[in-house]
């Protein structure tokens with residue numbers, strides 16, 4: 136259960152800060168470790184040198200106590216947090232850390248590749264988090280293995296682990312990063328049918344945001360991106376469709392502009408804490424020593440007063456990254472989608488009321 140009083144108090148504090156011109160984070164993202172057991176070509180944690188990655192993680196990952204002290208700091212601001220990485224479930228103290236967040240009354244979304252979920256007590260997990268976001272870019276073996284750089288055994292393990300989530304009634308939804316390797320299942324909409332069979336309560340989608348540190352692009356061509364977007368919009372209109380966590384405006388903009396559009400980047404609304412406790416201002420794209428602050432040493436207030444936040448006021452570098460687009464939307468987009476969601480829920484129970492909405 137989410138503590139409503141805590142949420143309202145924190146939203147009030149956030150609003151009061153905004154009223155005096157102080158922007159502060161509302162959502163926390165904890166990148167719990169530099170290690171990931173996957174090889175995704177779109178992700179910096181997909182580094183094929185796993186030995187080197189393990190060494191680096193051992194030397195630089197925060198300890199249990201250090202993470203707890205960071206959680207204490209951040210819980211004074213944020214209404215929700217996202218636990219990711221690297222692969223967060225690879226940390227031996229993973230459950231201890233999510234338990235600690237739960238004790239702080241911080242609602243948690245866990246983002247995981249799901250490959251290690253069979254090693255975790257899922258009943259205990261369910262008691263300590265709100266949702267699991269399962270990174271399932273494709274629901275078919277071949278494209279899954281291509282996008283994620285893993286073998287068919289790993290795919291099979293992940294599918295079994297999704298069943299475990301269903302069996303243990305852990306609320307979960309599927310998230311797909313759409314690359315040139317997995318467009319077909321969105322064009323023919325088979326992804327959504329399979330997601331339902333896999334027990335997902337909803338689906339979230341984003342086109343891949345190409346990395347700037349590699350010389351290849353994984354983005355589908357413009358025509359295919361439009362085809363995918365049209366098909367997703369068509370699916371959203373179908374009665375009984377699975378809820379989609381990215382509003383239709385995202386796909387409409389991709390069709391109209393070939394990318395998403397927004398006035399001002401909303402990256403400042405989240406605090407993204409790296410595996411070593413640093414925060415980059417305004418974000419990972421501006422990775423340099425002068426833009427890097429250590430949250431173990433500095434306060435959130437100090438970091439959020441940094442001059443580099445001004446960069447985000449005019450930066451439009453992220454072309455299609457769903458989370459950045461979402462955080463950069465005006466309140467009206469959220470309100471419209473809230474009403475759409477409400478209308479959908481009601482139409483399944485009271486169709487005449489849905490008409491009125």
Ligand SMILES: C[S@@+](CC[C@H](N)C(=O)[O-])C[C@H]1O[C@@H](n2cnc3c(N)ncnc32)[C@H](O)[C@@H]1O
Nearest residue numbers: 177178219220221222246247248270312343344
């Ligand atoms: C960095 S991973 C960490 C958590 C975990 N290892 C996992 O695979 O879910 C978090 C999410 O970022 C997504 N991601 C990674 N690289 C991306 C990119 N270039 N564009 C969009 N999403 C990306 C992944 O697919 C995953 O859903």
